[in-house]
Amino acid sequence: MEKYTHKNIEKKWQEKWQEENLNKVEENSEKEKYYVLDMFPYPSGDGLHMGHTESYTASDIIYRFKKMQGYNVLHPQGFDSFGLPAENYAIKTGVHPKETTKVNTDNYLEQMKMLGLGHDLDHLVYTSDPSYYKWTQYLFGKFFENNLVVQKTDTINWCSSCNTGIANEQVEGGKCERCKTEIEQRDVPGWFFRITDFADELIDDLDKVDWPEHTKKNQKAWIGKSEGAKLKFKVKDFKEKIEVFTTRPDTLFGVTYMVLAPEHELLETLKSSISNFDEIEKYQKETQKKTELDRMEGKEKTGVELKGIKAINPANGEEIPIFIADYVLAGYGTGAIMAVPTHDERDFEFAKKFDLEIRQVVAGVYLWIKPNKELTELEYSCLEELGKVIKNNKGTKKKHINFGTNGAKIVCSFDTKENLEIGTEAIKNYLTNDTKLSFIEVCFTENGSLINSGKFDGLTSGEAKTKITEFVGGEMTSTYRLRDWSISRQRYWGCPIPIVYSPEGEAKFVGEENLPWLLPEDVDFVPTGEAPLKNSKELHERVEKLFGKGWTPEVDTMDTFVDSAWYFLRYPDTENENEFCSVEKLKKWFPVDIYIGGAEHTYMHLLYARFFVKAMKKIGLIDFDEPFMKLRHQGMVLDKEGVKMSKSKGNIVNPNEMVKRFGADAVRNYMMFAAPLEDDVVWDENNIVGVYRFLEKVWKICTEKELIDCENGKCADVPKEIKTALHKTIKKVTEDIESLSFNTAISQMMIFSNKALKHEKLPKPALEKFLILLAPFAPHMTEEIWREVFKNEKSIFLAKWPEYNPEMIKDDVIELIVQVNGKVRDKIKVEAEISEEDAKVKALESEKVKNHIKGKEIRKVIFVKGRLISFVV
């Protein structure tokens, strides 16, 4: 038999599998379903990259594994084919995005085939194809009818380089996630999905899904629920009220001024009463000019007082000044705050700068200790000194200490105003005598006991929150960081928003009968800052023809994240022209069982897809509320030096080239073996020899050894070692694929092959079972052996996944660990089922153990069956 050569076999089987329709989902099957989903790629001109290779290999292994386990598996693929790169390429070269997309997607399909990925190619999805975006528009229409997508003018993020508005999720550190241009704020009319209506569900339902903990936590943080109260402040001599949101209504008595966002709408209303309005306008303009980044970086507080008007604190009737300042954001809460300098750091800073009253209403102080000694000594002295200072303060309720690099921060809270004063006094007196301690006046942001708060004095913050809110007629409520999803894009290569406007300017859905609402082709791509569709003659004519004179089209296109927010719902029924997916198929296939893809999608795609499913459930289009039951991320693929691969660094590795050199099976196995799926993988082709040698060994075992067919009891003399190793391997590989621990599955198969290599005669049934285990990882080579060497008629992927026999993995004789005082002193061979008494006798026979015990009394014996015996002396 010939040596293992990937070149001879991989292409052959790829063609054969396609001919035999091996990867097609079974349309009418009684088998249990399993839906394995990949994050579909954006078809760029560069082709698949190594990151795709890794995650697609992982899902392919799961697909083949589940298939052999007897499931009917849906494992589809598609293309997120609308988007900016194709459009930018068109601007540069004049080639229509449609052409580019075709070329690129064909290339992707070819590459996926080369990797041996078993996608069902009869269920492809292209988001830029009218047969798909028809349904994107249909869903938009449904959302429109149900008030889940609304048109409003809002301050949105604007990227001047991409010449379009973008969603909050698409801003990274104040810059455009695509082109890194600094984002400006603009007031632009546009369409918004009302994702904020689902904020609570989006948080709560994360408990239902099996996702990485950090992904859930990050998504929760992104939604950013904070619980607090809405309170109203009267403006003196006006009927208008300023509404604020606060998480600390318990500090209401400490409010000494208010701040409005510069964009706050009340400013227009009160204009005539504000004596320094010119100053206000100047500040407003300055704020507007600032990019998001400036506003974040300029931490120095700025602002202007509204002269001539005052607000009234509803708790105590005091008149307090009102400011505008850009540290208050228009888009969050109510765009206005009550300022409590003693208990909020930002308010504190602002109050210091503008010399405003600072009034403490929660009884507590911070005490700092700066290190002028070694840190361990500091810890000691810190505790000691704090103890001295507040030892006799009976009113001290709690104290805790946080040590940091710059010293230690001690939090002291007290139960009454009196005790706070006594405590603070004692600390201050102490400080004059000691240089290691410094009392730093900072606002106290913890909860504590109330003081200076009238009849609420003595209550804890927790109690006071509801009571004070009630007292001033406010309401307890929550607010979110999450913004509504802005989806209008002033670009060409996207899904047209299926809306037309009446001559009076009223928006109307174009109607299901007019779908797909085609993207016009008579359009100049060159960006002008205006939507390219505005200049389409065909589109305007189409609208007037259908709706009458004076009617005009919506000319913005949708964010491409809309396309990808529901694509997985289309896969089971891609040919359906009457529904986005039939009811039966929805029932059969959803939710998705496992979804694999990058962690960078936590805030965008994964959040949007969850929103879509929830919104669709709400209007009765589907009956499940979470799209992806299990989610796992793959790590990044790094170059040899451990640097992230990128075009600009020129360290991109081309999967095609690697497949040509080493074969798809070796590339797949290397990616899976090098590190756990979720960890980063270093792509070092020098290391690929390891898995290549492993494949060669398997080849050798199956082609050069004498195989016993095991009929008529001929396998009675098969070494026990091989049988045990096989069953252990079946167990390990099965469990490891289930838990996506592909690296350890492969190492277990390596152990088996190393053992098998040592024997000259091997049982063929055992090797067949082993081949099945390896098949998901190395589909080509195992198929070659399965059919060409072992002469099986049908594909290995139609074989049944083996099961292990628990009896077979038990060792008769084990090494029992013998410990003395917790240290391993000997290992003795004993029968696996040995009793404690027998083990004790045997262990004590050991010379080594005797040496360590001699002269001492055995106080205790710990026996772990089949594992160890431990003597305590």
Add this chain to the structure above:
RNA sequence: GCCUCGGUGGCGGAAUUGGUAGACGCGUUGGACUCAAAAUCCAAUUGUGGCAACACAGUGAGAGUUCGAGUCUCUCCCGAGGCACCA
């Protein structure tokens, strides 16, 4: 600043969830085969001391719980990722 995840040989990484630390692979060293090289095979490979048996140390640092800690608790240091004037 806050949140999350990590830190184990020369390297990538294992460790049944508290029970032999370093599986498996790469690399390195020695040997076999060869005129030679490649490939392949065999052996060794955490460190220190010792010819050896063996002993001691050892999973970022320090403490703690335990007969026993990579694993649990606390504090600290370092790294990666995310969020960041969100009231």
